[in-house]
Amino acid sequence: MMVVGVMEAESSFAVATEPVLSEPLGHHQPHKWLVAAAVLLGAILTLLDGSIVNVALPYMQRSFSVGVERISWVVTSYLAAVSVMIPMSGWLAVRIGRRRYLLISVVTFVASSALCGIARNIGAIVIFRVMQGLAGAAMMPLSQAIMLETFPVEEHTLAMTTFGMGMMAAPVIGPTLGGWITETWSWRWIFYINVPIGLFAALMVYSYVHDPSYLREQRRSGRVDYLGIILIVAALTTFQILLGRGGSDGWFAAPWVRYTAVVAMLSAVALIVHELRYPEPIVDLRLFGIVSFSVAVVMLSLQGLALWTINLLNPLFLENVLHYDAWRAGLAVAPRGLGVVIALFVVGQLSRRQFDMRPIVCAGFLVGAYQAYRMSQWTIQTPEAEILLPILLFGIGLGAIFPIVTALGIGQINRERIGFASSLFSMMINTGAAAGIAVATDLLAAGHRRHEAQILMTLSSPTLYTGILKSQAWLFAYNDVYQVTAIVLLLLCPWAFFLRRAQVDTNAAVGFD
Secondary structure, three states, rough: OOOOOOOOOOOOOOOOOOOOOOOOOOHHHHHHHHHHHHHHHHHHHHHHHHOHHHHHHHHHHHHHOOOOHOHHHHHHHHHHHHHHHHHHHHHHHHHHHHHHHHHHHHHHHHHHHHHHHHHHHHHHHHHHHHHHHHOOOOOOHHHHHHHHHHHOOHHHHHHHHHHHHHHHHHHHHHHHHHHHHHHOOOOOHHHHHHHHHHHHHHHHHHHHOOOOOOHHHHHOOOOOOHHHHHHHHHHHHHHHHHHOHHHHHHHHHHHHHHHHHHHHHHHHHHHHHHHOOOOOOOOOHHHHHHHHHHHHHHHHHHHHHHHHHHHHHHHHHHEEEEEEOOOHHHHHHHHHHHHHHHHHHHHHHHHOOOOHHHHHHHHHHHHHHHHHHOOOOOOOOOOOHOOOOOOHHHHHHHHHHHHHHHHHHOOOOOOHHHHHHHHHHHHHHHHHHHHHHHHHHHHHHHHHHHHHHHHHHHHOOHHHHHHOHHHHHHHHHHHHHHHHHHHHHHHHHHHHHHHOOOOOOOOOOOOOO
16 A cells, blocks of 8 residues: 655645645644643544453353354444545545534543443444544544644654554553453443443543634645545455455465455555546555655555554464463563553653654664563473563554654654544554454464474374474464564664754744634
8 A cells, every 4th residue: 555756746635745735823722732632632532442342242142142253343333434434534624623523522421332232133233433543543644643733843752652642542551351240240341331430521622722824725625536435445444354364264275265356466456556546546655655654654664564463473472382270361462561561751851951852762662672582482391480571562563653653753744644644544553453453363373373283294193283382283373473573673773864854933833723
């Protein structure tokens, strides 16, 4: 989906080659932290909902009397809806206004949450989860765009560290909170609890978030890019289906996978060609004509792939190889969240002193790569202390990357296109995360089969293939995937210096009228 070096300078949607220029401070600027709280509430709510549901799936399965295959659609339908809607959020914000769009999203999310709580069958809850995903998709990119415009340029990295801390809170507390609510009340309350929080978020947005003057001037009754919408839905839906279901059916060995892959590829190519030509595109791919922005998107996409690979592998390794129970495994991976919070706090403080943050990005990738390599050296006898430290340091290393790369990447974009840039960022990170889960799962299964075959070749009889040797085959497979992840992160280190430093105008800041 990358298009590098393609840009039409004469287009009315052309991007700037210089960093964002500020407009004078408006009367909403003194409330920047209230604006941040307003938009973060909605974004955290969507992430919390994505993680809190997982622990309740067995209870929902019993309630609806369905199998594992059908109950999994409660999660996958939400993720698919989010993936399809994210790239359209920037365009919709321009068409109907960012504040209005955010309010509609929050209110719709609240309403669909209540409907999920009262759902009486699996079909109903899947439909309401799709509604939740369509509403919640906009909150992440809109929150980023609003915070980048509310805070002055010299505080962009601080804004993104604040955003990152909020985003980390949801996956850390989500499973624990979801388990407690489900056990104490019922699974329906994990949806009902969204209602009062969401209504408060809507009140905050209504009170403190306002569209900047240029965004109000951008609204016009131009043509609707219907073909772009159709191509986005076709490309992203088929891609998500491929990632989610292709591995279980042997990938391209299955005819449906080959046909779906062709549809996804043709839709993506058609989308690129169409969006580069259309005067008011759904997805502004011309943004990739800015080198620093393109580098930032690639780095965060691959970082997302590596991060979600580790997120997936760590608990599985602890439970399947070291035989931790679920509670102990959950506690063992918790230091990663603590590491991210530490990194975000430190980066936020350094950014206020106007340091060159690019070496920190490089160092973050180096630390992450080394800790992934240390994970590849784990054995069945590895003590818990040697498990916890690499997990903590991995969180510190990769936690330092997101706010800096986001601020430097989007900092090169003309302010009129920040909404489009944020939606592209979110789309690519979401795609990287989905790809990481799919690739890691496939590599792990293939590695296990390969190492199992190698072990069997050394045995005089297959009956000697005991539980210990089975664990050994899995151990080698996990080690292989950890090593691949370490190599990916190591290769990303030098690309940090292709990011362009933001030029700060200390006499002005981006504000609102």
